[in-house]
Amino acid sequence: MSNPSTLFEKVWADHVVVDETPETPAVLYIDLHIIHEVTTPQAFSVLRDNGLAVRRRDLTLPTLDHSTPTTPVSMFKDLLVAGEGAANQVRQMQQNCEDFGLDLLGYGSGQRGIVHVIGPELGATQPGKTIVCGDSHSSTHGAFGALAFGIGTTEVGHVLATQCLLQRKPKTLAVNVDGELPEGVTAKDLILAIIGKIGVNGGTGHVIEYRGAAIRAMDMESRMTICNMSIEGGARAGMIAPDETTFDYLRGRSRAPQGAAWDEAIERWRLLRTDDGASFDKSVTLDASELQPMVTFGTNPGMVVGINDPIPDSSDASFKKALDYMQVESGKPMTVNTVDIVFVGSCTNGRISDIEETARILQGRKVADSVRMMVVPGSEQVKKEAEERGLDRVITAAGAEWREAGCSMCIGMNGDIAQPGQLTVSTSNRNFEGRQGVGARTVLASPATAAASAIAGYVADPRTYS
Amino acid sequence: MKPVNKIRSKTVVLPTRDIDTDQIISARFLTTTTREGLGKNVFHDLRYNADGSEKPDFVLNKPESKGCRILIGGNNFGCGSSREHAPWALLDYGFEAVISTEIADIFRNNALKNGLLAIVVDSDTHQWLLDNPGADVAIDVAAATITLLGAKIIEFAIDGFAQHCLIEGIDQLGFLRQQTSTIESYEENRSWKP
Numbered sequence: 001m002s003n004p005s006t007l008f009e010k011v012w013a014d015h016v017v018v019d020e021t022p023e024t025p026a027v028l029y030i031d032l033h034i035i036h037e038v039t040t041p042q043a044f045s046v047l048r049d050n051g052l053a054v055r056r057r058d059l060t061l062p063t064l065d066h067s068t069p070t071t072p073v074s075m076f077k078d079l080l081v082a083g084e085g086a087a088n089q090v091r092q093m094q095q096n097c098e099d100f101g102l103d104l105l106g107y108g109s110g111q112r113g114i115v116h117v118i119g120p121e122l123g124a125t126q127p128g129k130t131i132v133c134g135d136s137h138s139s140t141h142g143a144f145g146a147l148a149f150g151i152g153t154t155e156v157g158h159v160l161a162t163q164c165l166l167q168r169k170p171k172t173l174a175v176n177v178d179g180e181l182p183e184g185v186t187a188k189d190l191i192l193a194i195i196g197k198i199g200v201n202g203g204t205g206h207v208i209e210y211r212g213a214a215i216r217a218m219d220m221e222s223r224m225t226i227c228n229m230s231i232e233g234g235a236r237a238g239m240i241a242p243d244e245t246t247f248d249y250l251r252g253r254s255r256a257p258q259g260a261a262w263d264e265a266i267e268r269w270r271l272l273r274t275d276d277g278a279s280f281d282k283s284v285t286l287d288a289s290e291l292q293p294m295v296t297f298g299t300n301p302g303m304v305v306g307i308n309d310p311i312p313d314s315s316d317a318s319f320k321k322a323l324d325y326m327q328v329e330s331g332k333p334m335t336v337n338t339v340d341i342v343f344v345g346s347c348t349n350g351r352i353s354d355i356e357e358t359a360r361i362l363q364g365r366k367v368a369d370s371v372r373m374m375v376v377p378g379s380e381q382v383k384k385e386a387e388e389r390g391l392d393r394v395i396t397a398a399g400a401e402w403r404e405a406g407c408s409m410c411i412g413m414n415g416d417i418a419q420p421g422q423l424t425v426s427t428s429n430r431n432f433e434g435r436q437g438v439g440a441r442t443v444l445a446s447p448a449t450a451a452a453s454a455i456a457g458y459v460a461d462p463r464t465y466s
Numbered sequence: 467m468k469p470v471n472k473i474r475s476k477t478v479v480l481p482t483r484d485i486d487t488d489q490i491i492s493a494r495f496l497t498t499t500t501r502e503g504l505g506k507n508v509f510h511d512l513r514y515n516a517d518g519s520e521k522p523d524f525v526l527n528k529p530e531s532k533g534c535r536i537l538i539g540g541n542n543f544g545c546g547s548s549r550e551h552a553p554w555a556l557l558d559y560g561f562e563a564v565i566s567t568e569i570a571d572i573f574r575n576n577a578l579k580n581g582l583l584a585i586v587v588d589s590d591t592h593q594w595l596l597d598n599p600g601a602d603v604a605i606d607v608a609a610a611t612i613t614l615l616g617a618k619i620i621e622f623a624i625d626g627f628a629q630h631c632l633i634e635g636i637d638q639l640g641f642l643r644q645q646t647s648t649i650e651s652y653e654e655n656r657s658w659k660p
Contacts, residue, residue: 017652018645024627027645029652031660039549041499046639059660067497085497092499129660136548136572152550152576154638162642164649168625170571200484201542201568234545236571268658300484300545318483318540413493420516432488432546434511 004275006172007241008207011147011272015130017164025166031129032059032141033159034115035102037093038066038413039134043157044096054100056163061124062097063105064090065114066135069415070376070403086414100160113379113405116140116347120224121381123253127242127269132159137347137429138237139230143223144250145242145272147207150231171281173198173206173235177214179289184463186357187222188349188427188446190214190286191229192294196304198284203235206282209274210240214288220249221353228348229429232301241273293462295334296431296444298322303431307449307461308333325433326441327421334443334459340422342373342400342454343436344447346410349427350378352385354447359391361451361465362398368457373400374416376408400454412436425453469635470581471607473562475535478525479599485539486546487573491555493547504551505558525599536603538595539566544573544584553577563605565612567592578628579638585622587612607632 005013012028020026033056040062047054054060067086097104105111111118115133119125119141127145132138134156141148151165158165175194181187195202208230215223223240230238247266250256257265293307299322305311311323313330323330328337344350344358358375367373375395377383383405386392392402409416410428412435418424420439427450431442445453448462455465495507512524520527537556543566544552553576556564563583577584583605587595594614595601604613607629612620631638 014656017649022626023630025625027642027648029649029656038496042501042550045500050639066493083497089497089499126660134548134550136546150548150572152548152572152579154550154576154579158639158642161639162646162649163653164642164645166627166638166642200545201570204542204568204571231546231572234542234570264658300486316483317481321482411493413496430486430488430546432486434492435488438492438511438516 004278006274006278006280007145007209007239007272008147008172009278011128011130011145012169014128015147020168025168027164028167029130030059030132030159030163030165032061032119032124032131034061034063034119034131034133035156036063036065036115036133036135037089039153040096040156041089041092042153043160044100046157047100047160052161054102054160057101059163060102060160061105061119062093062102063112063115063118064093064107065112066407066411067414068406070406070408071415072402072404083415110380110384113381114347114350114407116224116228117350117378117382120144120220121253121379123250123256126250126256126265127246127272132165136231137228139235140224140228140347142227142230142237142239143220144246145239145269147237147239149236170236171206173203173208174280174283175208175210176283176285177210177212177288178285179214179287180217181214181288181291184448184466185291185293186446186448187218187225189291189294190288191226192296192301192304192444193291194286195229195233195302196294197286198233200232200300200302201234203230203233206235208233208235208238209280210238211274215240216243219353220245221351224351225348229301232429242269293446293449295449295459296442297326297328297334299325299431299433301429301431301444305334307335307459335461336458337423338458339371339425339453341418341424342371342450343376343409343424343426343428344450345374345376345378345408346428347378348429349447350376350382352382354427355382355386355391357447358451359394361448361462362400362455363394365398365455365465367399367454370457371454373454374403374409375400376403377405379405409436425450425459467581467631467635467637470562470583470632472605473535473583474602474604475562476600477536477538477595477603478531478534479538479596480525481540481596483540484542484545487544487549487552488546490544490552491549496549496551501554502558504555505560508555508559530600533560535560535562536605537561537564539564541567543569544577545570548572548576550576550580553580553582557582565592565595578632581632583607583632585612587620587622591620
């Protein structure tokens with residue numbers, strides 16, 4: 001009988017090609033490599049310079065998302081709008097995929113979208129896989145019980161050429177979430193509360209496993225929102241053990257196993273859970289029933305406060321600098337701040353349930369005249385499904401913009417940005433200085449809080465609008 | 467990769483905590499398809515006014531900072547985005563080492579793979595470095611030591627493999643490619659196929 005293991009340890013052990021030693025890291029096999037236009041050009045150049053091929057084209061999933069514009073006009077014009085640099089980057093990705101024999105999910109594929117939205121929706125993201133991408137929000141895929149983490153461009157080159165990475169085994173952190181989320185409080189509020197509790201470096205060097213009743217009760221899209229922001233707590237990866245919710249989500253998706261292979265997969269996936277008696281290097285516990293909608297007030301995702309609570313105070317210089325940048329005051333709640341832009345989208349909250357929640361709040365209401373609201377589906381498939389269900393018409397009738405799929409304002413490198421000083425309530429994952437434009441101020445929140453704030457014209461409690 | 471072993475330089479101090487990679491190199495400069503030329507935009511929004519003129523108060527714009535190759539950052543340096551453009555930009559600008567009490571995982575990995583030393587020190591040493599901008603600091607990778615003012619020697623922890631690759635200038639892709647037959651046999655023998 002082997003020692004009790006954590007979910008992470010099981011997936012790790014299954015992918016070790018060469019054991020680590022004090023002198024050398026482990027060689028870890030990668031089952032799915034998702035690539036996009038921004039963090040791959042220099043990796044393809046390394047392959048070209050060394051005369052190397054892509055080792056496993058079948059395990060490589062390329063798309064376009066970061067620098068693609070989301071303006072709903074013709075494609076060619078779009079690329080010029082976003083700038084020649086972005087257009088060149090997209091053309092180079094198309095050329096690289098052609099030269100290396102990769103099937104790009106690009107324009108016209110109907111399957112293009114944010115890397116961390118399309119992996120799951122295609123069924124390519126599966127329990128027990130190792131998944132990497134040159135993007136730190138690769139932790140999203142851990143919601144399925146995969147070991148998924150972001151890598152740099154040099155490592156993208158390693159995976160393209162060898163399908164492997166050199167890795168030291170990380171430590172483990174259990175985040176236990178007991179209880180039940182109150183009405184009007186969502187996965188986004190929970191993960192912001194978790195980051196507030198552990199700090200933006202609380203997970204450094206660790207892989208998080210999210211556990212407990214509140215996690216088990218969540219649907220897959222909520223679990224993805226949780227795992228997505230693991231990196232905001234410093235952890236490269238976050239995982240949730242797969243269960244019936246996971247299997248129900250994946251069943252029938254085009255890249256999920258089919259027929260007899262599906263039955264075999266389910267049998268294997270059921271073993272992917274932390275054994276009783278297995279230990280974690282660290283653990284923290286939260287009670288979900290005590291939570292309220294959360295918003296950030298500062299310039300990192302750990303600077304977070306309940307929607308109606310006063311902003312805390314600190315004599316720390318970095319804290320004061322953040323409050324100055326945000327033009328907010330200690331002792332006052334965030335709800336006193338007027339809003340210029342509301343952004344719903346990103347790999348954190350750009351899935352169909354997020355669009356649905358946004359439409360539910362906007363239904364029969366109007367976005368305040370002083371607010372520009374952008375709703376950006378996470379993928380072409382999310383866009384199509386939302387339109388089939390008429391959600392886009394609810395959104396546009398309220399006065400919000402319904403745009404093309406992409407990373408949009410989350411990263412501010414595709415033309416979608418805020419102007420200096422403007423305050424954006426954003427469903428994305430980072431409120432760093434300048435993230436959404438030079439001098440732009442970002443308040444991270446759930447889709448419900450974002451939609452409520454768009455209607456109110458100031459940062460607003462979504463429970464007022466349910 | 468060019469071998470890196472000994473660095474001696476005066477320091478530049480950026481004491482803010484949680485300096486993220488968006489601040490090191492903004493996403494709007496990531497439309498490049500090469501590694502070169504990012505240095506002119508490192509810390510862009512901290513360095514320049516909207517009209518492109520330098521902000522005189524920012525540390526990199528001070529005359530005494532010119533030519534300094536060691537950056538002392540606040541705790542949790544390099545958090546956020548996985549963009550390797552961050553270490554590329556720091557190297558292109560002329561930095562060869564970053565020292566802090568904590569350095570984010572992905573940034574540290576990326577930095578070491580490009581020959582940018584990412585060194586974690588204890589909080590007392592860190593505080594001394596923060597309090598003494600422009601201090602003369604020598605780093606010895608092989609010995610894994612930092613020497614302050616040519617006198618006080620501090621040891622730091624470094625992964626043995628990263629240390630070896632830095633000193634010898636080893637490209638890790640070459641090392642991985644030597645494992646090809648083991649990788650092939652793993653692929654053939656694993657109990658399930660992705």
